Amino acid sequence: MLDLVIRNGFIVDGSGLPGRNGDVSVKGGKVVSVGGRAGEAQRVIDATGRVVAPGFIDPHTHYDAQLCFDPYAFPAIEHGVTTVVPGNCSLSLAPLRIDQRDSFSRMFRLIEEMPEAAFDAGVDWRWGEGFSGWLDALEQNIALNVAPLVGHSVLRMYVMGPEAQRRAADAAEIRAMADLLRVCLEAGAVGLSTSFVDIDEHYRPVPSRWAAPAELDALSAVLGERDAVLQIVHEFYDTELTIARIEQLAELSLRHGITTTLSPLFHTNGNNAGVQRVMAAVEAARARGAAVWPQVQTRPIDISFTLEQRSLMLLTMPAWWKVASIRDHAEKLAAVAAGRDALVAEMNAMSRRPNGGLGAGGFVVRDVVHARNNDLIGRNIDDISRERGTSHGDTVVDLALDEDLGTWFIRASIGHDNSPVVGDLLAHPFVHVGASDGGAHVGSFSTFGDTGYLFSEFVRGTKSLSLEAAVKKITLDPASIWGLKGRGLLAAGNAADVVVFDADHIGRGPEIASDDFPGEGVRWIRRQEGVDAVVVNGDITWSADAGYAPEVRAGVIATRD
Amino acid sequence: MTARQFVFPQAGDDLATLAARELPDLADAAQQLLSWNLHLAARRSTGLLPSDVVFTEPPPAR
Numbered sequence: 001m002l003d004l005v006i007r008n009g010f011i012v013d014g015s016g017l018p019g020r021n022g023d024v025s026v027k028g029g030k031v032v033s034v035g036g037r038a039g040e041a042q043r044v045i046d047a048t049g050r051v052v053a054p055g056f057i058d059p060h061t062h063y064d065a066q067l068c069f070d071p072y073a074f075p076a077i078e079h080g081v082t083t084v085v086p087g088n089c090s091l092s093l094a095p096l097r098i099d100q101r102d103s104f105s106r107m108f109r110l111i112e113e114m115p116e117a118a119f120d121a122g123v124d125w126r127w128g129e130g131f132s133g134w135l136d137a138l139e140q141n142i143a144l145n146v147a148p149l150v151g152h153s154v155l156r157m158y159v160m161g162p163e164a165q166r167r168a169a170d171a172a173e174i175r176a177m178a179d180l181l182r183v184c185l186e187a188g189a190v191g192l193s194t195s196f197v198d199i200d201e202h203y204r205p206v207p208s209r210w211a212a213p214a215e216l217d218a219l220s221a222v223l224g225e226r227d228a229v230l231q232i233v234h235e236f237y238d239t240e241l242t243i244a245r246i247e248q249l250a251e252l253s254l255r256h257g258i259t260t261t262l263s264p265l266f267h268t269n270g271n272n273a274g275v276q277r278v279m280a281a282v283e284a285a286r287a288r289g290a291a292v293w294p295q296v297q298t299r300p301i302d303i304s305f306t307l308e309q310r311s312l313m314l315l316t317m318p319a320w321w322k323v324a325s326i327r328d329h330a331e332k333l334a335a336v337a338a339g340r341d342a343l344v345a346e347m348n349a350m351s352r353r354p355n356g357g358l359g360a361g362g363f364v365v366r367d368v369v370h371a372r373n374n375d376l377i378g379r380n381i382d383d384i385s386r387e388r389g390t391s392h393g394d395t396v397v398d399l400a401l402d403e404d405l406g407t408w409f410i411r412a413s414i415g416h417d418n419s420p421v422v423g424d425l426l427a428h429p430f431v432h433v434g435a436s437d438g439g440a441h442v443g444s445f446s447t448f449g450d451t452g453y454l455f456s457e458f459v460r461g462t463k464s465l466s467l468e469a470a471v472k473k474i475t476l477d478p479a480s481i482w483g484l485k486g487r488g489l490l491a492a493g494n495a496a497d498v499v500v501f502d503a504d505h506i507g508r509g510p511e512i513a514s515d516d517f518p519g520e521g522v523r524w525i526r527r528q529e530g531v532d533a534v535v536v537n538g539d540i541t542w543s544a545d546a547g548y549a550p551e552v553r554a555g556v557i558a559t560r561d
Numbered sequence: 562m563t564a565r566q567f568v569f570p571q572a573g574d575d576l577a578t579l580a581a582r583e584l585p586d587l588a589d590a591a592q593q594l595l596s597w598n599l600h601l602a603a604r605r606s607t608g609l610l611p612s613d614v615v616f617t618e619p620p621p622a623r
Binding site for chain 2: 167168196204205208209210211212213215216235238240241243244245246247248277280281284
């Protein structure tokens with residue numbers, strides 16, 4: 001008898017070919033048959049009127065920390081995501097020496113905006129130092145598949161210690177990093193991630209940025225030995241630098257035969273020509289035979305923030321950053337009052353920047369502490385300032401002090417919100433749909449729901465992609481790019497990662513605050529819409545009827561072999 | 562390829578040594594180079610990083 005039959009669904013198998021009606025059967029965690037009529041099974045999902053597709057693959061995440069205390073990466077799975085790639089942007093939780101945990105944690109928490117309390121409570125370092133130990137620990141308790149990257153910054157720290165953030169490596173150190181990378185790839189890493197943009201809490205460039213091109217070349221040669229992937233986070237805010245990095249990746253790809261990916265690529269209406277030039281550079285690299293995949297996210301860029309905690313929005317304002325970094329609330333409040341002049345000046349300077357779409361006037365009050373301020377919800381700072389006869393900076397500080405720093409602001413539609421143009425970009429054959437940043441920036445925006453949004457906005461809305469093309473973009477395409485054999489396609493013998501959804505209703509729920517992380521503070525999440533069931537390696541892990549299966553831990557380390 | 566001409570720093574480089582090597586015939590080459598690389602000008606306190614892209618020609622006309 002079969003373990004599971006998903007009966008009478010519209011099968012969109014991930015290949016991009018037109019869907020068809022039929023059954024999908026499963027036994028022993030593998031797909032047994034696709035199409036036709038399957039026999040008896042222990043469990044049956046009635047998929048009449050529903051799409052049956054391979055589980056979605058999210059290629060750019062930072063679930064490294066969250067997976068240590070949340071095996072579901074909640075709420076990723078209910079959106080249909082069955083495989084995630086953590087360890088992006090040069091940062092993975094291993095290999096790392098015991099005495100480097102503190103400095104690494106500070107770096108990770110800052111760059112990925114993970115609350116300190118959640119990180120410290122959730123990451124117990126039970127695996128010790130090595131990459132294989134980390135994967136072993138992870139695999140004992142995960143409900144979705146993990147295809148991990150190893151971080152370049154971490155390799156440097158392990159080999160060079162504090163010198164990793166002071167200088168280029170010498171030949172012996174490069175050899176040691178290459179050897180260590182081999183060990184990580186052997187353990188199950190799908191590739192290496194590096195960063196050309198990130199800084200630590202002291203505004204110092206992260207270790208990977210201190211690597212000379214020869215070091216990255218040597219590490220890419222190791223990737224080439226196993227056909228593994230190189231991921232970079234590039235200077236995404238600058239077209240010229242982005243194109244230069246594409247050329248650098250193309251050279252590495254051609255020299256070592258590797259697949260490379262850069263993330264993120266955003267579209268803004270002010271830089272439409274720049275995005276077109278970036279894609280022209282990608283096409284030129286492709287014409288030479290290089291594998292360079294820009295990752296494009298589906299969702300528009302919205303950032304929420306409160307003055308209560310550090311936020312991306314405050315990073316370029318040193319006085320605000322300093323205040324937001326104070327942990328004690330009373331001390332923080334006093335610092336706002338005492339430093340008022342500098343805080344106001346910084347906020348007003350932000351508003352005066354040319355072409356500054358991020359001016360404080362555009363901040364919208366999202367939520368307030370006191371009922372007496374309810375009428376401010378939904379109004380922007382410019383509007384409130386005009387009414388009060390105050391500057392933007394004064395309005396924000398006044399509100400912060402009045403509300404005990406608890407006001408939430410949102411800066412919506414910062415970019416990537418021109419759906420017809422973004423839709424064309426997502427449909428481009430050389431674009432890798434991804435860059436969700438899942439598990440990161442938890443206090444700034446929800447990283448959940450991008451897959452649903454792909455269907456609601458770009459299949460049903462702009463009609464930029466067909467249903468089958470959209471499914472392929474987040475299943476077989478990423479499985480092929482990342483070399484995840486036996487995934488991304490509904491075919492006999494492949495892993496039974498399956499999502500059942502309603503094509504007319506799949507989407508993303510509203511962004512809501514959740515206090516489910518360890519420690520204090522909230523994060524932003526979105527719940528699924530239109531998903532019926534999610535199967536991971538043959539186990540029904542989530543369903544609309546029953547929710548999360550509490551004891552199911554069917555996830556595995558999804559390697560390239 | 563469509564990228565502006567660029568180089569990576571060599572060991573021990575600062576903007577002056579890089580400019581002297583890449584733009585030997587240009588007067589005030591370091592200053593010129595800086596004006597073509599505003600991403601470096603914005604963080605002068607750090608100095609050149611080994612992974613930095615340094616453009617050796619001006620940006621395209623807009």
